[in-house]
Amino acid sequence: MSQHAAQENHRPRVVVLGGGFGGMAAVKHLRNADVDVLLIDRRSYTTFQPLLYQVATGGLNPGDVTFALRAFTSRYDNADFLRATVTGVDTTEQQVELEGLDPVPYDFLVVSVGVTANFFGIEGAQENARPIYTRQDAITVRDRIFTSIENAAQARSGKRETSVVVVGGGPTGVEMAGALAELRNGAVPVAFRTLGIDQVHIVLVEMLDHVLSPFAPNLQEYAARELRERGVDVRLGTSVQQVTPDAVVVKRPDGEQETIPSVMTVWATGITAGPVVGSWGLPTGKGGAIEVQPDLSVKGLPNVFAAGDVAGAGLPQVAQPAIQGGKHAAQQIKHLLAGEPTTKFSYFDKGTMATIGRSDAVVQLPVGVKLRGSIGWLSWLGLHLIELMGGRNRVAAMVNLATRYYSWPRSVNVVVGDPAE
Template sequence: MAKVRAVIVGGGFGGLRAAEELARHGCSVTLIDRNAYSTFQPLLYQVATGGLNPGDITYSLRSFTGRFRRTMRFRRATVTGIDTGQRRVITDVGDPIPYDYLVLAAGVGANYFGIPGAAEHARAIYTRAEALEVRDLVFGRIEALTVADPGSSVSMVVVGGGATGVEMAGALAEMKQQGLPIAYPEIAPDRVRIILVEMGPQLLAPFRRRLRNYTLKQVQKRGVDVRLNTGIEAVHADSVTLSDGTTEQADVVIWGAGIGGHSEVADWGLVQGAGGRLVVDDDLRASGQDRIFAVGDCAITPENPLPQVAQPAIQMGLHAARMILALEAGETTRPFAYADRGSMATIGRSAAVVELPVGPNLTGFPAWLAWVVLHLAYLLGGRNRIAAMVNLGFRYLMYPRSANAIIGDLDRDLPQLER
């Protein structure tokens, strides 16, 4: 088995799980990622709102591969092509990398659905760099209010009522309600508006009705202006046009309305489906391929799309690795079966929802505590867990006595507020 060469593209949940399983079974594994670190995406919104340092949720991929130094190597690169005939992965740096089996776990980015101005003016939070950009933009806009006309205001529009949108809107609302009066006493809280726009009739649509209703009440309780059954028609430099024909001030637009495959995936010569994601068969092999697997958010089974969260990616990565081992042993592959372990989303301090496949559904403090414990447990590295626990604990236990937030260099070139 040591001669089997496996290449893993992407250092997220699915890619790392596949790499670990194959390395433990003696395969020669090459892990490729455009970044030198793995990002714990579920907590990026905390970076974007100043609750966590980016280092709290990123982990060195060289440290990861160092655990398997006899069987695993890392290359920091972007995959530009796949030569299926000669079984080689082409990257933007270094020689092509040969493979016997290839696992694609490249993740996704924002999908703007062709909405005019969205790609230019909206901000996503799918990467560390994007989260930092949002953080500095948000705090920069608030700082600008301190010297602006007393009649001016800042409006932050969050697009998408899924977990990303709800968690982002909730964190912004708590910052406004509890942090603003302490850190910015010269700014009246009503000068900062948080708007959450969802084109469907409810927030957290995949959850059960009781949890959806709880979420809506909790978000509104925190002062978020929720617009259901409302789409985005266009995004402008300082406003958004909604599907009801109205135009709303939008100094910051945060996009959490959909995902799509990275643009370079189109150059890989594989079958793509909705949103540019890679179409896979029931055993997770890419459509029409016998040695290429795709897992996580970058993969889609059109007849049975899975939630774009960590658990499906982890389970898919493990399944792909085991199917590679099965093929090498002369066995046939098996269809992937997702074991639903439940879903959760947090709204703010002591407010969250947890939906379990069996047993009771949780809301309030028990759900929030479960959310905190689970997210800390899944962070890579003991240092990250401790740092995240300290920073999250400080944010939630010290509010509203302290408004300390983690910020960086604010953009001095932002347009002056005149409203």
């Protein structure tokens, strides 16, 4: 037992930073431990990031993919929640420093604060492109896209065309481009009768010569082909040179530069640890990630653990490594409390998937099983509905997606947004 627990005669306190997949997994798997758990996040809710692109394209309400963290911790008798912004970690005094609040002491610490977009120093990208990592990001993208289509339909500023550029051919970029193509192909002819679908352009820019790098080559080719059949202008082997408020300058495979008009540039490539993490006094390495030992403890700090993308463990940057990492960190804390040695973290790959559009997705499982088309889409849909937090969210998302599926495009079922400034 540490000095805090001994001096104050209370159960050991485990502080968990970050209410994402990893942080919640740690809290959940400490529910039966003889500890007090405090979850800290600067937002009062967690966001199911894999479905944020559905919010950004009007398929789901923001509330469908968010869940109150206080409601989450209320499920466990030994857990509580604090909404606060972390400003530092004092590993000598073993306390977390908070903005405007007293420091919070800890006996064990789990850091799972996620990451942010990496703009790779590309001129204008951070100022003019928008990632989709938060609820507010998705709402901003949604409102700007719908406003641009509305403006094109009304020929405001004398323009009857609009274009959205998605940068990055990973799962997020492919899913975003596919959903936008579905929106363009289905909603525009029904709701915007003065606007042809050929006047709404969806461009996907990928620096590599294929999309969906984690997938097998045949699934990569299938995804690119399906996107093109849906009218997406897929630009492979194309790198972004500059992003302006109304265009993206790219370098084509032939070495020539091209300027692509863009009312909304969605940034779906590259992540990095938030710069604030580097100021917390924890050892960091490549990409600002926290350096960890094989058991996920932070180097030189055996009672501090890191899980998820913020931990420099070299794992895929998806939900499962964060969930498994958070669970493993909780298990190591139990080992230490019992006076047992910690164990090495071993990631179990459960597969990966990406949806391309209505009734179409690709799924790759570690046992060599590959699915595509409608059966892949049903697998994707079922998993995502199960993984959503809260029964209300599952029902709301299922109703919204089912209504859109069965009524589309006979009726346009999109979530209403506000005009973008």
